Amino acid sequence: MSNETTNPCKSCGTPKRFTFTSEIAIRFAGVEGLTEPIVFAFPEMTICLDCGLAEFVIPERELEVLRTETPVEGVAMWLREK
Numbered sequence: 001m002s003n004e005t006t007n008p009c010k011s012c013g014t015p016k017r018f019t020f021t022s023e024i025a026i027r028f029a030g031v032e033g034l035t036e037p038i039v040f041a042f043p044e045m046t047i048c049l050d051c052g053l054a055e056f057v058i059p060e061r062e063l064e065v066l067r068t069e070t071p072v073e074g075v076a077m078w079l080r081e082k
């Protein structure tokens with residue numbers, strides 16, 4: 001794999017960490033979260049191939065939706081009917 005990272009895993013210390021592109025659907029926790037919007041994010045994700053620890057940063061626009069629970073222009077969301 002050519003996308004190997006240089007820093008060792010924070011959990012197990014292995015150097016076998018690789019960066020991938022990802023698509024993540026984020027919803028609010030709990031049963032009540034099932035009726036809240038789903039926020040989609042597409043961060044680069046670094047995954048340890050020994051222990052499975054995954055690390056990524058949610059982009060600022062998507063973070064703003066999670067903070068305010070309101071739509072922000074340019075953010076992919078699935079708005080559920082209540």
Ligand SMILES: [Zn+2]
Pocket residue numbers: 009010011012013014048049050051052053
């Ligand atoms: Zn690890």
